[in-house]
Amino acid sequence: MRSYEEAFSAYWHPVAFSHELKERPLPARLLGRELVVWRTGSGVAVTQRYCAHRGADLCRGAVVEQGLRCGFHGWTYGQDGQCVHIPSQPSVPIPPRALLASYRATERYGLIWVSLAAEPAAPLPEWPELEDGSVATVALPLLDWNVSAGRMLEIVLDVTHLSWVHEGTFGNPAQQEVPPYDVERSPHGVRAQITYPALAPSIGGAPPKVDRTTLTYEVTYPFAVRLSFKPTLFFKHTVYAIASPWSEEKMRCFYFSSYHPNLKKMFPDIFVKSELAILEQDRLTAEAQHPKAHPLDFSGEVHVKADRLTNEYRRGVIALRLGHPVEGPAPD
Template identity: 35%
Template sequence: MFVPAKNQQQQESLPLNCSFERSDWEILASFWHPVANSDEVTDAPVRVHLLDMPVVLFRTPDGIKAAKDVCMHRGGQLSLGSVCNGILVCGFHGFEYNGEGTCVGIPALAKGSPIPKKLRLKNFQCRERYGLVWVCLADQARAEMPEWPQIEDGSGKVIPVPSYEIRASAGRRVENFNDIAHVPFLHRDSFGGPPTDIAPYEVVSGDNTLAFKVDILEQTRYSGEYGGKPAYHSSVYSYELTLPFASSAKISNPESGDVYRVYDIVSPVSSDRSRVFQIVVDESFKMTPEAVRAFNDVVNKEDSPQVEAQSPFDLPLDLRDEIHIPADRMSVEYRRKLAALGLGAEAYR
């Protein structure tokens, strides 16, 4: 079947079979999202998806570059090719593209013949920070990526946690991370304490952030011993969320003086699939990377089945669609913030 030129032009900015409403896609595309760990991109191209967009990552002498994973010649998948001296080589016909996306070589073209100027990849903004590769699909980002100095200033032991995928929308997964009422129930085998009432707390709203602090009775975390008799202690949880999907939690134990920071960034692969990137900073310098990763794996496996089963699948931004209690204060403010960005506008017309 041939694609009519008019339809092709109309859909040019959106990925094929986009699962988002156009307005939601355009808003989310204007933010920075992590798509891979930096050490995943070595001497070969890497294919990832962000907001349904197929993206090829490749390393050059100037750093990692990102482009739409489609060769402009015959629509080949560039990530099936190779990287040679910082040049991305299509595995279909050998077309060569530099870090700016310009075609600089065509093996089948007679020597001296000019290379068509239209042979240029759709490049995306790309940066490396916090050990992650971040991509912004828009020409200009509407906000900077989160500022987390503790990952970079040496104040703690930085422990990257393996990323994982979850069959859930990014908003649902972010809300789960920032929800405190579920801790005694979903996390009985990791850090959840006995069910207790939750005192009212204040949510502080910034231009692009939300923050709150609560006291939690929890089990000792990162001990490496799960399923035994729990030892409870009171900890202070300080959360900060950077729109749209990047969260951090500082866990402070007043008794021991231990401080851990958990950074949790949800990348929207599609409207119903997300990739979760996590980094732990141990300011006590007590925990081994193995213990931290094992603990986080237990916690994530406790959360995922429930989040994947939530209905409706998308996070409802109209506050009338679900029932809220005072412990949901953070969730309510988060939904308001997302709606204020313009997300969900088409769903409620």
């Protein structure tokens, strides 16, 4: 079986929000590797974090015209990782081993994405509404959880926990049964839709009202989900959760929402406050699960049909881990 790092290194993973990267180089972590992210004249560069000379932290360096300059001895690297200048002996040929590991990087949807492989195994998710100017966006603070990326995605997809874990936020304790629902599966992800009688936020001290909300889950393997909310009493919005694996038992989630621009005065504050409360309920639950790593089979658990979405998702991730194609519907 392939290691966790080997299995997922060929996929695109976010390592930072674009707005985080300014003039200074930015530290990042992905699948056990320490990275440094910096802007060039042609885009974004990502290399190993530590200088090939004496292991200095390049995040303490500076971006200059030639590339990324180490703050310890001034060694400077191009975006391909090759050392281009050694100030202490400028007239001597640069040693061939004076280079950094460099990685593919791109910017899209307000995120900086990295693939650790020379050729990514799959494209980025397709979320055209984030690029056509039809919606505004608001991001949550970075979410660092002590669980695997797959565990985090599973709790976002779990339709059976809403009335239990989210009591006091939007969960409806009176709705415990999950009606039958279908799951669509493709080589690139899974999709499902349910209707849930959520409790709408209390406004002006009035008791919360039941709001029949249509939830549409669309997963792009391995660790990205777009979740659309279409309430009857509240406004429609969509959340995007991309879990970036630091290791097999720890991840950082980039979580943001799109919404109609006319709601800009009211939506961001409501969303950030309510979603942080909801996700804190999820974090406490997910971090208490055992094991923290994403299971590679179902032998240690008992499932019912209501778990179909999370089971379909897990089967796909297991196939990727094993290097098998993701195809066909899963059994009940």
